[in-house]
C-alpha cells in the first residue's frame with residue numbers, strides 16, 4: 001500500500017505491507033506540496049525496490065488541514081489509484097493524529113489548527129467538530145478523565161485551551177510534545193493497512209477531501225488580481241471600484 | 243517520446259472547466275470531454291477560486307475516465323478489447339499555467355500521479371500555447387506565419403506563430419482582458435454570467451450607433467486596453483439612466499470588436515502574415531468572427547475561425563501542444579509545479 005500524507009506543511013510518503021513499513025520519506029516543503037510529493041513517491045518506491053505498479057491500494061489523509069496540501073494529496077492518490085485500478089483508503093487527519101498517539105494512556109483529543117482562530121477536534125466516540133477554542137474547552141470540560149491534546153491546534157492554542165477549560169470547571173488537559181503535533185505518515189500507513197484488511201475502502205472517483213468549512217465565496221477575475229466588485233453596484237457607479 | 247502512435251492524454255484545470263482529451267499524433271482528436279462549472283460560479287458573477295479547486299477534485303476522475311473510454315482505452319491506458327488497437331497511451335500532459343493556482347494544482351497533481359502509475363512521461367503545457375494549437379488541430383494546413391488573436395476571460399494577446407514552438411508576442415492588453423471587460427460590463431448591466439454570451443445576446447437587439455464609446459489606444463501600436471472602455475460604459479449609463487440596455491451592449495461589443503479587428507489586421511500587415519486566426523473564449527463571439535472575416539477578406543488574407551468548442555478551454559488543445567513539446571523538449575520533471583502567472587512562452591527559432 002502507498003500512503004500519502006500532505007494535510008499539513010509536511011509531505012510524507014510511505015510504502016507499507018501487512019508486516020509494517022517498507023520505506024518512508026518525510027519532507028517539509030513549505031507550500032510546495034505538488035513539487036515535493038511526486039518525487040517523494042518515486043524515491044520511496046526506489047528505496048523499497050518496489051515498482052509503483054505493484055501497489056495494491058492507496059491510502060491518503062483527506063484532512064481537515066491545509067486546503068492546498070489536502071487537494072494535492074487527494075488528487076495524487078486519485079491519479080495513482082485510478083491509473084492502477086486499485087482501491088483508495090481514506091483517513092481523516094484527526095484519526096491519524098489519534099493513531100500516532102496510541103501509546104498515550106490518557107484520553108487523546110486530536111486538535112487541528114484550522115486558522116482564522118478556529119480548530120477542528122474529535123473527542124473519543126464523538127463526531128468531528130469545528131469551532132473556537134472556547135467551544136473546544138466546553139467539550140473538554142465535560143470529558144471524563146484526564147485528556148491529552150495532540151496536533152498543531154493543541155500546540156498553537158494550548159495555553160488558551162487549558163485556561164478556558166479550567167475556567168469552566170474542567171480538569172486541565174495535557175498538551176502533547178511536538179512529535180505528536182502533525183499526523184505522521186507512519187501512523188497513516190498503520191491505520192490504512194488495518195482499514196484495507198477490514199475492507200473499508202472506496203475508489204478513486206469517490207475519495208474526497210474533508211474541508212470542514214464551506215468555500216470562501218469570493219469571485220476572482222481569472223488570472224490577474226483585481227478588486228472584487230459588489231453585485232448590484234449599478235445604482236451608485238462611484239461605488240464600482242473599477 | 244510517446245509510445246504507441248503518439249497517444250497523449252491531456253488534462254486541463256486552469257480555471258472553471260475540468261477537461262480531458264486523448265489526441266493521436268498531435269492531430270487526431272479521439273476524445274475531448276469538458277465539464278463546466280459555470281452553474282457553480284454564476285451567482286457570484288465570476289470564478290470563485292476555492293469553489294473551482296473543490297469542483298476539479300470531484301470531477302477529475304469521471305472526466306478523465308470518460309475521455310479514455312470515449313477514445314477506446316481503459317483507466318490503465320490500454321486499449322479496450324473491442325477497439326482492436328494495440329498501442330497504449332504514451333504520455334500524460336497537463337496545463338501548468340497560467341490560471342488559478344488551486345485549480346491548476348489538481349490537474350498537475352493528478353496528471354503527474356497518473357504518469358507515474360502508467361510509467362509514461364509527464365509533460366507540462368502552457369495554457370496560452372495550448373490555445374494556439376486549438377486552431378492547428380482543426381486547420382493543420384494553415385500557411386505560416388500566422389497571426390493569432392488570443393482573447394479570453396484572462397488574456398488578450400496578439401501572437402505571431404512562425405513555426406511549431408516559435409512564436410513572438412506582438413501585443414497584449416495593458417489592463418483588463420477582453421473577456422474580463424465583457425464579464426464586468428455584463429454584471430454592471432445585470433445581464434448575467436458568463437458575460438460574453440450575455441452581452442452578445444443583449445446586443446443582438448440593440449443599435450451600436452446609439453451610444454458613443456471610445457476606441458482606446460486604437461492608433462497606439464499593437465497593445466490594447468479595455469479598462470477605460472468599461473469605465474466609459476458606466477459613465478454613459480450614469481448620465482443617461484434611460485438608455486436602452488441592448489444599445490449599450492451593442493455599442494460596447496462593437497467598440498471591443500473594432501479595437502480587436504483593427505489591431506489584428508495591423509499585426510498581420512506588420513509581420514507579413516500569410517493568415518489570421520482567432521483563439522480563446524471571446525473568439526466564440528459572433529460579431530468578432532463576422533468582422534474578422536470581413537476585414538481579412540477585404541485584404542485578401544486567409545482567415546481561420548476555430549469551432550466554438552475549440553475556442554473555449556478544452557484539453558484537446560493541451561494534448562496537441564503537449565505532443566509538440568514532448569517532441570521538442572522531452573518530458574517535464576515529475577517535480578514540476580503549477581505556474582499561476584506563467585507568460586506566453588516565447589522560444590527562439
Ligand SMILES: [Zn+2]
Nearest residue numbers: 369394522555
Ligand atoms: Zn483559456
